[in-house]
Amino acid sequence: MSSKxxxxxxxxxxxxxxxxxxxxxxxxxxxxxxxxxxxxIELVHADPHIRAVSLTTEEEGIALAAGAWLGGQRAAxxxxxxxxxxxxxxxxxxxxxxxxxxxxxxxxxxxxxxxPWQVAMxxxxxxxxxxxxxxxxxxxxxxxAAETVTAALDIAFNGSLATAVLLSQRLIGAKRxxx
Amino acid sequence: MTNQKRLDRRAxxxxxxxxxxxxxxxxGLGSTTYDAASLGDDERNFYLxxxxxxxTMVGLGVAIARPDRPVLVVTGxxxxxxxxxxxxxxxxxxxxxxxxxxxxxxxxAETGMQPSHTDSAVNLVGVARSCGIEAAFDIADEAALxxxxxxxxxxxxxxxxxxAILAEEPPRVLPPRDGVLLKNRFRRATGVE
Numbered sequence: 001m002s003s004k005x006x007x008x009x010x011x012x013x014x015x016x017x018x019x020x021x022x023x024x025x026x027x028x029x030x031x032x033x034x035x036x037x038x039x040x041i042e043l044v045h046a047d048p049h050i051r052a053v054s055l056t057t058e059e060e061g062i063a064l065a066a067g068a069w070l071g072g073q074r075a076a077x078x079x080x081x082x083x084x085x086x087x088x089x090x091x092x093x094x095x096x097x098x099x100x101x102x103x104x105x106x107x108x109x110x111x112x113x114x115x116p117w118q119v120a121m122x123x124x125x126x127x128x129x130x131x132x133x134x135x136x137x138x139x140x141x142x143x144x145a146a147e148t149v150t151a152a153l154d155i156a157f158n159g160s161l162a163t164a165v166l167l168s169q170r171l172i173g174a175k176r177x178x179x
Numbered sequence: 180m181t182n183q184k185r186l187d188r189r190a191x192x193x194x195x196x197x198x199x200x201x202x203x204x205x206x207g208l209g210s211t212t213y214d215a216a217s218l219g220d221d222e223r224n225f226y227l228x229x230x231x232x233x234x235t236m237v238g239l240g241v242a243i244a245r246p247d248r249p250v251l252v253v254t255g256x257x258x259x260x261x262x263x264x265x266x267x268x269x270x271x272x273x274x275x276x277x278x279x280x281x282x283x284x285x286x287x288a289e290t291g292m293q294p295s296h297t298d299s300a301v302n303l304v305g306v307a308r309s310c311g312i313e314a315a316f317d318i319a320d321e322a323a324l325x326x327x328x329x330x331x332x333x334x335x336x337x338x339x340x341x342x343a344i345l346a347e348e349p350p351r352v353l354p355p356r357d358g359v360l361l362k363n364r365f366r367r368a369t370g371v372e
Contacts, residue, residue: 028243051243053272056264063233063265067205067240070225070362072371075240093230093237097358 008146013171014039016146017104021050021076024153028053028068030061031078036106036172040078058083059090066099074157077103081110081125081166082118091132094162101162102152103134111169126166134162139171184319188214188282188344192253194324195280200249200332203241203369207234207254209289211282215253216354222368228356232261235279239269242277245369249276249334256283256297263306269337270311278331278338279307284346292346307339315339 008016018040021029029044030053031037044052055061061077068075079087084105094101108115109122121128129136135155139148145167152163192214196202204224206212211234212226225241227234238252259266259281269277285298297303307315318324318340327340355361366372 028240051272053239053243053268056267059232060236060262060265060268063230063236063262064240066233066362067237067242068244069240070237070365070369070371071203071241071244072366072369073240073244090230090233093227093233093358096229097362099362 012039013142013145015043017149018043020146020149020153022047024150024157025074026076026153027051027073028064028075029078030055030064030075032058032061032080032083034078034080034106036080036167037078037104040104058086061103062087062090062093062101065101066093066097069099074100076153077101079103079105081105081107081122084125084128084164085121088128088132091134091162095133098160099162100156100160101134102149102156103164104149105164105166106172107166107169109169113169122169129164132162134164136164136166138166138168140168142171145171183343185284185343185345186319186321186324188284188347189217189349190321191282191324191342191344192218194321195251195253195328195331197325197328198332202249202251202331203245205234205238205241205250205252207231207252207258209255209257210348211253211255211258212354213351214282217349217352220354222364224354225361225365226354228358231258232265234258235262235265235269238277238279239265239272239274242274243272246274246276248369249278249331251331252277252279254279254281255288256281256285256295256303257287257289259303260296260301266307266310266312266339273311273337275336276334278327278340280327280340280342282344283341284344286346288346288348303341304339307341312337312339315341317341317343319343
């Protein structure tokens with residue numbers, strides 16, 4: 001890679017994740033919007049070399065990523081923890097065919113959560129992914145974010161494995177309910 | 180619906196792929212996988228043996244990655260109904276090289292011919308149009324299907340066809356089920372690996 005004007009470590013951690021996706025040559029991003037992913041979604045839409053695919057439900061993304069790989073491109077997915085539950089059966093596609101897959105998950109229901117309805121899925125997100133043999137990494141601190149995403153992408157695309165990076169709610173910051 | 184003319188599904192797949200050219204094919208689980216295999220197994224076919232509701236999105240991923248090739252999804256009404264939202268996603272993306280043909284018998288053939296939603300209330304062509312796929316056709320004869328197949332080759336805009344087929348179960352033709360094999364041979368045969 002040629003050196004960039006802005007050193008990576010001076011960037012916001014979300015921008016660092018975007019740089020990690022670019023370095024891994026990710027060309028399609030499927031997402032269901034989440035406040036925690038807002039910056040990343042903005043960056044993806046602004047990049048002419050990445051196709052941003054807004055999904056109606058998260059499981060669409062598992063199939064999109066499989067298709068991308070069949071067509072010779074790399075895809076990654078952005079979703080909230082609640083959306084992981086929507087993916088379970090579709091993950092059989094990644095598992096049965098050993099499609100490379102990296103899902104970046106913004107966590108809800110685990111830290112300073114206002115809405116108790118988020119706890120049901122948020123508290124089971126990691127277990128649900130592991131039940132389908134998705135390799136799960138967690139990020140608690142800003143300085144670990146990009147490195148962890150890179151590790152997940154590397155093992156996914158070099159090892160034909162499904163991976164997920166859980167971005168903890170403490171890292172993202174609690175949602176403000178009263179503005 | 181019940182009095183409408185309907186095509187034999189094996190005749191229909193034959194017309195769709197009569198002059199296949201460079202078309203990449205994704206099939207939905209169940210009967211449309213057997214239909215594609217009935218023409219002879221082809222490494223440029225990616226057959227889904229599960230992941231119900233996913234055929235259209237697999238096709239979208241391929242179509243975005245391979246703008247140089249026409250991509251044809253052939254799936255059933257059950258798979259299309261389970262992935263109805265993916266038509267909305269396709270409508271937003273509108274890749275010109277993606278075509279979706281839904282073989283609609285209004286039945287879940289694989290599980291005992293139970294009626295699907297398209298047997299009564301749901302019009303898939305209307306759904307596709309409402310999702311922004313303007314080139315959406317209701318097809319019940321071979322001439323119209325052959326015309327659709329030619330449009331697939333031209334890859335000028337996202338296409339959708341609801342193909343009315345008879346609720347019959349012709350003898351199954353089973354292609355390989357090993358997902359890793361299907362994935363790797365598709366990539367090799369299409370020059371991305």
